[in-house]
Amino acid sequence: MEADSKPKKSGARLCCVCNQNRAALKRPKTLEQVLSSTSPSVWECFYAVFEEEIHQVILENQLFKPGERIAIGASGGKDSTVLAYVLSELNRRHNYGLDLFLLSVDEGITGYRDDSLETVKRNELQYGLPLKIVSYKDLYGWTMDEIVKMIGLKNNCTFCGVFRRQALDRGAALLKVDKVATGHNADDIAETVLLNILRGDIASFNSEFINIRFSLWLMLGCQNLNKFSTYAYFKKLDYFSTECIYSPNAYRGFAREFIKDLERIRPRAILDIIKSGEDFRISTATKMPEQGTCERCGYISSQKWCKACVLLERLNRGLPKLGIGRNQGLNSDGKKDGKRDSRTPSTESKQCGSLEF
Numbered sequence: 257m258e259a260d261s262k263p264k265k266s267g268a269r270l271c272c273v274c275n276q277n278r279a280a281l282k283r284p285k286t287l288e289q290v291l292s293s294t295s296p297s298v299w300e301c302f303y304a305v306f307e308e309e310i311h312q313v314i315l316e317n318q319l320f321k322p323g324e325r326i327a328i329g330a331s332g333g334k335d336s337t338v339l340a341y342v343l344s345e346l347n348r349r350h351n352y353g354l355d356l357f358l359l360s361v362d363e364g365i366t367g368y369r370d371d372s373l374e375t376v377k378r379n380e381l382q383y384g385l386p387l388k389i390v391s392y393k394d395l396y397g398w399t400m401d402e403i404v405k406m407i408g409l410k411n412n413c414t415f416c417g418v419f420r421r422q423a424l425d426r427g428a429a430l431l432k433v434d435k436v437a438t439g440h441n442a443d444d445i446a447e448t449v450l451l452n453i454l455r456g457d458i459a460s461f462n463s464e465f466i467n468i469r470f471s472l473w474l475m476l477g478c479q480n481l482n483k484f485s486t487y488a489y490f491k492k493l494d495y496f497s498t499e500c501i502y503s504p505n506a507y508r509g510f511a512r513e514f515i516k517d518l519e520r521i522r523p524r525a526i527l528d529i530i531k532s533g534e535d536f537r538i539s540t541a542t543k544m545p546e547q548g549t550c551e552r553c554g555y556i557s558s559q560k561w562c563k564a565c566v567l568l569e570r571l572n573r574g575l576p577k578l579g580i581g582r583n584q585g586l587n588s589d590g591k592k593d594g595k596r597d598s599r600t601p602s603t604e605s606k607q608c609g610s611l612e613f
């Protein structure tokens with residue numbers, strides 16, 4: 257995106273795509289002054305750069321193969337709506353040969369997810385992508401409304417994150433897809449890298465499972481949150497823009513604020529945190545968990561039971577807090593685990609890589 261030799265208007269920085277209109281945005285990645293004037297009529301430059309960047313990342317990282325079935329994790333939010341729209345456009349434009357689906361998880365949050373799912377149902381028609389909805393109620397017997405009623409607003413995001421990750425995988429299995437693409441943007445990834453460090457959860461940096469997902473993240477990881485908002489807004493995409501009503505106490509929220517502060521001082525901060533996450537090397541002396549399957553539900557797990565089954569057991573026994581406290585684990589027989597069998601599932605032990613959504 258180099259500027260050519262046309263004369264520039266005095267004083268004004270020009271968009272490096274069309275080299276005619278005033279630049280309105282700066283790319284944090286390259287610090288180039290790019291992307292159109294403030295007039296929406298010339299936002300085409302911005303759309304073109306945004307879509308082409310995603311196309312290039314898909315090609316460079318060989319994210320998809322012709323004939324693959326891909327589920328797009330569709331929350332109804334702006335990022336996954338942009339993802340669904342752009343991926344279906346690129347699939348058509350460049351003949352990727354992908355079978356695309358929308359996959360939504362209904363966590364059972366009245367006044368939030370029910371509304372956003374209505375948006376996804378409209379996207380199904382707008383983009384012509386088949387939609388599959390899987391619900392916590394069907395998979396686990398609990399809605400988030402019921403869980404919050406029982407455990408309150410502290411730690412509820414832990415339940416939701418673990419359940420959602422597994423629900424997406426279960427939905428993917430039902431759809432028989434090869435991959436799930438999620439709308440995590442650079443900000444989300446930087447938060448996750450920081451959270452994994454803050455929690456001492458180094459396994460998340462190294463497990464193969466995470467690497468697969470990380471390469472999918474890369475597709476959107478090159479995009480900064482503002483660009484998503486800008487694209488979704490000016491393209492007039494149909495998305496839902498309310499925060500989850502149960503998330504105000506989430507640990508992730510504090511990491512987000514911290515990163516935003518850093519970004520104000522150093523605009524590259526987000527990209528640098530991601531780079532650190534990608535370059536993270538774990539000492540060969542560190543014992544890494546062995547990937548197996550949950551004895552109870554068959555889901556991928558490095559412990560006897562997967563995290564979802566452990567949390568569910570706590571919920572069903574009416575002892576949810578014991579599932580996430582530091583020193584109060586239960587073993588799978590529901591006994592307090594002063595001396596825990598090493599095969600006992602425990603969320604205290606961070607051996608199983610945990611990935612936040």
Ligand SMILES: Nc1ncnc2c1ncn2[C@@H]1O[C@H](COP(=O)(O)OP(=O)(O)OP(=O)(O)O)[C@@H](O)[C@H]1O
Pocket residue numbers: 328329330331332333334335336337359360361362363420437438439440444613
């Ligand atoms: N309920 C859900 N159903 C399907 N996919 C989901 C759901 N919640 C999150 N995801 C996936 O995980 C990504 C990141 O989750 P996040 O919590 O940031 O979503 P959001 O803020 O609700 O919406 P978005 O990221 O789409 O703007 C989403 O872009 C989406 O791909």
